[in-house]
Amino acid sequence: MQRRALLGRETERxxxxxxxxxxxxxSGGAVVVLGAPGIGKSxxxxxxxxxxxxxxxxxxTAVGVESEEDxxxxxLHQLVHQLRDGIDDLPGPQRAALRAAVGLVDEAVPDLYLVGLAALTLLSDAAVKAPLLVVVEDAHWMDRASLDVLGFVARRIESDPLVLVVVTRGTDERLGGAGLAVLHLDPLTDEVSGELxxxxxxxxxxxxxxxxxEEAxxxxxxxxxxxxxxxxxGGAYALTPGPLPLTERLERTFTARVSRLPADTRAVLLLAALNGxxxxxxxxxxxxxxxxxxxxAAALGPAVGAGLVEAWGMTFRHPLVRSAMHHAATAAERQAAHAALACVLQGQPDRQAWHRAAATAGPDEQAARDLDSTAGRALRRGGAAAALAALRRAAELTADPSARADRLLRAAELALASxxxxxxxxxxxxxxxxxLSVRDQGRAAWVGIVRSEWAQGEGTAAAExxxxxxxxxxxxxxxxLRMLWGAILPCYYGEPGPAAWQRVVTAADRMPVDAENPFLVALRAYCAPVERGRAVMESLVRQLERSSEDAEADPLLGGAAVTMGAPALAMRLTARPLDALRAQGQLSMLARALCIQAGSAARLGDVRAGSLxxxxAAELARExxxxxxxxxxxxxxxxxAAVCGDLRADVWAAEAERAALPGGVRPVLAIVQTARGHAALCQGRYGDAFGHLHRVFDPADPAFHPWLRFYAVAELAEAAVRSESAPVARDILEELTPLGKLTASPALLCGLRLARALLSPPDTAESLYRAALDAVPVDWPFERARVHLALGEWLRRHRRPAESRVVLQAAREVFEALGASAWAERARQELRAAGASSPRQDPAAVDQLTSTELHVAQLAAQGLTNREIGERLYVSPRTVSTHLQRMFPKLGVTARGELAAVLRGTMTYAEDVV
Incomplete structure (x- = not known):
């Protein structure tokens, strides 16, 4: 029979x-087998x-069951149970997370991604002993948490002798987003259909x-x-006239057989269909x-004879039989079945709660409370989707308006997080x-605004x-504090107008929270980096002195430091929680922290750290x-890419712009224009550079941002001078100068000093260049090199080549050390014009590595094992081994013990500051 069912499937086989x-x-891989019910997937x-x-x-194997979707x-429990002998060999945090997720212990799951890493390690370890095939049937009915874990695993098994095959009726973002190959089963041809x-x-x-x-x-x-x-x-259901969908027609064929069965057989089949x-x-x-x-058990005999269940037990021959049982029963019969199951499932509170809820037609506070408790347990096990479903159903069963509002809003918060x-x-x-009470009005408003974070901020709503x-x-x-963040967020992304901003700033000042609370410090930086600039900067520096106990606070503080124009401080703040976020599996927050790290490194000109x-961050944000x-x-x-002369700068800028334009996300658009301006400036296209950079300073432009423009002041001035647009730049400088007296922003103050030198007449320029150089913070080597380059260019143009060569050489060396190749080439060209030989250096061997390979190499050089590196990077140990094997020839080494010597001197800025 199996051979017959596979007629016409040679390509898929x-x-x-x-x-x-x-x-x-x-080596491994994953595939989704996709097709309609009955098409032959199984x-x-x-x-x-x-x-x-x-x-x-x-x-x-594991099988999704409709009644266990929540x-x-x-x-995941089905898979883990088959590999349970390997659980004790997992690293401690992974072992604890996995045991909690599948209910082996009553503990909270730190984060579902840590569960994903544990599942990956468990499967990878098993595959080392023998190649492993994991089959997931009826994935369309599998719970969301399990599918999230499977998607996580599927993205990381390329280097393992492990194959994942997922069988489903329809595409799912949890699997589709994993980028898996899809094997789509189409209907059989007429010829093969006739043969079968x-x-x-x-x-x-x-x-x-x-x-x-024709019907088939x-x-x-x-x-x-x-x-x-x-x-x-007699074909009554097989050949019913009319346009009946095939799936429903097949269900009717099974339903017709059910109707001829004894009452006890029908009852057992209905219960089996509802009991997962x-x-x-x-x-x-x-x-x-x-x-x-x-x-x-004898009651199942007639069902076996009718071809509805397998002979070896209570297994339906096809999922459509289960659906047929469900649809064939009346609503009263289904409620009675659920009530009976709720009575016999003692000691299984979650399954019991769902069956009790399904047996209830109207409001029932006890059933609602049971589901509320189920939601709490689901959250402890990392099942946000299950908790959301439980709260939504609990709200439906709740009569009291206040309790109903609370459950609806908690569900909304979970949906927002998901x-x-x-x-x-x-x-x-x-x-x-x-x-709603005042409190619940605030909760609802916060959820609504954060949900619309892509949209332009509506000033009045944010202020209120x-x-x-x-x-x-x-x-x-x-x-x-969460509500205040919900008010600031859309304003920061959009442009609410000065009146709304002032109301938000005043509200932040009035918050009845300790002034040194890290979240309040960060929020004040986001909403008033100029007006409250000096006090906020002092608070941010003090935050470095506190013990980093809250991994959520530091990324927010790092983002605040970027807004304040202090990228070096941002690097330090966001470097602190990275290990904790990795250990806890908080990959969402890790993505945001790494994004801030990357942006800070870009502003510091540290290409290697930024690219890493x-x-x-890009991979985690997508995931x-x-x-x-x-x-x-x-x-x-x-x-x-603009800093290092990579031609992909235009591609990445265009992708970011396409994503940000519909919602008017000004910070993204401002960075895009700054990047384009940098690229044009380094290529000598000064008119283009001025056009791109001026958009960041024009309040009428979607790329305008009141604070991120601080990072582009000097570049705007240079582009203006070289494109005969100096008057425009002077007007902008005059507008920004009063702001520099209010804030301690290193970006603004450095930008203003260098811009004044660039725009000044010859008799005052040199002293202004020297003053700009003296004012550069010691932890901003790129900015120092930037001033050196500008000073060297000025000296050369004023016929002082010997003096120019000294500062140009200093600039070139720093640019090259940071990987800022485009700026290094500018310095090199100036050196040649000043009469100095400045040949291009061959790229370092380490620059041939991908960012992932460099990360693996650095961790291996520190003495970490493959398993420990895998824990840090959320990949399998075998994947780490593959990366090492690929990078050894690039670096000219044969063993990991040689990595430290090769990488010496190439450690990133991010590592130097922690």
Whole structure:
């Protein structure tokens, strides 16, 4: 029968066979087998699994069950149970996270990504012993947490003898976003359909045969089941006239067989359909409760005879049988079945709560409380989607308006954290129809504004939320700070107008929170980096002295330091939590911290550190579903590429711009224009450079940003001088000079000093250049080299070549050390014009490495093992080994012990400052 079902699938069979053979040869991969119900997905994968097992590949399976979609990590538990002997060998944090996620211990899961790393390590370790094939059936019914983990694993098994095959009816963003290959099963051709039909139902009359082929439409299950229905029930459901969908038609064929079964058999089948992968004992006990009489395993006999379940137990022959059972029952029968299951599932509170809720038609506070508790347990196990579903259903069962509002808003907050914007809107609309308390009004407003973070900030709404945040913070400081951030965020991304900004700043000043609270310090920097600049800068510096106990605070403080124009300080602040964020599996926050690291490094001219952080941030932002961070990273990549003369600068700038323009995300657009200006300046296209940079200073332009423009003041002045636009630059300088007296922003103060020198007449220029050089902070070598270059150019143009060569040489050496090749080439050209030989240096061997390879090399040089490196970078140990093998020839080494000597002197700025 299996061979018949696979007629016409030669191409697909070869593709799966090749993937399995790939694992046997030492490398892995993943594929999604996609197709309609009954199209032959399971038969195809079953054949591949059988062949794999015969060749020595270990096969483990998990099956998604519709009734367990909201049980967190239910699918993962099936896989882990088959590999449980390897759990104790996992690193401690991974072992604890995995055991908590699958319910082996009652502890909170630190982060689902740590669970993903644990699953990856568990599977990778098992694959070292024997090639491993992991089959996930009916993934469309698998719980979200398990699919998130599987997607995480699928992206990281290229170097492991491990294959993941996911069988599903429809695409899913959790798997589609993983970039997996898709094997799409199309209907069988007419010729193959006829061959299969003749094999399963020989001797049909031509008219009936033709009608069956037409109805089956190339679906193998239909071709095998419709003839059975024709024989067993006279074809009443198989050949019903009218445009009935094929899936429903097949369900009716199964339903027709069910209707002829004894009552106890029907009851057991319905309970099995509603009970997921529950045990036979549970279903028999529930059936006895429903029918009021004893029911034993013999009740399944007629179902086996009717071809509805397998002979070896309570396993449906096809998922459509389960659907047929569900749809064949009346609402009252389903409620009775759920109630019976709730009674027999003692000791399983989550499953019990869902069945009790399904048995309830109207409001029921006890059922709502049970689901509320289920949501709490789901969150502890990392199941945000399951918790969201439980809270939504709990709200439906809640009669009290206040309790209903609370559950709806908690659900909205979870949906917001999960990136499910459409769900957030629906929940807020439901909550908005209730009479909300002041506190709940604030919660709803905060969720609504953060949901719209891509949109231009609506000034009045943001200001009102900020003022409400002050009121709420008196009783709930954390909620008040979150609401204040919700007010500042859209203003920072957009342009709310001065009146709204002033109200937000005043609200921040009035917050009844300790002035040194790190979150309040950061928020004041975001909303008033000039007006409160000196005090905020002093507070940011003091934050370095406190113990870094909160990994969430430092990235926010780092972003605040960037806004203040202090990139070196931002590097220090965001470097501190990186290890903790990795250890805790907080990859969403890690992506944001690395984005800030990359942007700070770009402004410091440290190409190597910036590229390292940007590459990892981009991957994590994509994986964790943060489009804003991803767009920002692309803009930063454009900036880094401009500094080092990489031609990809235009590509990355265009990608960032496409993402940011629809929502008017000004910080991204400002960085894009700054990057384009840098690139044009280094290429000698001064008119283009001025055009790009001037947009960042023009309040009418979407790329204008009141604070990020501080980083481009000197470049604007230089481009203006060289493109006969100096008057415009002088006007901008006059506007910015009063701001420099209010703030301690290193970016603004350095930019103003160098801009004055560039725009000054010859008799005062040299002293201004020298003053600009003296004022550069010691932790900003790129800016010092930038001033050296400008001074050297001025000296050469004023016929002082010997003096110019000294400062130009200093500039070139710093630019080259930082990897700022475009600026180094400018210095080199000036040196040649000044009469000095300045040949291009061959690129260092380390510059041949990808950012990931460099990261692996640095960690290996520090003495970390492959497993320890894998823990840091969230990849398998075998992937680390592959990276090392690829980089050794590039570096000219043969062993990891030689890496420290090769990498000496190439450690990044980020490592130097911590």
């Amino acid at each position: 070869r593709a799966l066979a090749a993937l399995v053979e790939q694992a046997a040869a030492g 038969a195809l994968v079953a054949e591949a699994a059988a062949r794999a097992a015969c060749s020595g590949t270990r096969v483990i 049980v967190p990590c239910a699918g 039909l003749d094999a399963v139902a020989p001797g049909l009359g031509q008219q009936v045969r033709r009608r069956l082929l 439409a190339g679906n193998p299950l239909a071709l095998t089941e419709l003839p059975v229905a024709l024989q067993s029930v 992968d529950g045990t036979m004992d549970e279903c028999l006990a529930a059936a006895a409760r429903m029918l009021g009489t004893a029911v034993d 990136g499910r914007s459409d769900v957030v809107a629906d929940l807020l609309a439901q909550a908005g129809s209730l009479d 939320l900020a003022e409400l945040a002050v009121e709420i913070a008196a009783g709930e400081p954390l909620l008040g 952080a940007a590459e990892e 964790t579903g943060q489009p804003l961070v991803h767009a920002m990273v692309h803009a930063i990549r454009a900036q880094l």
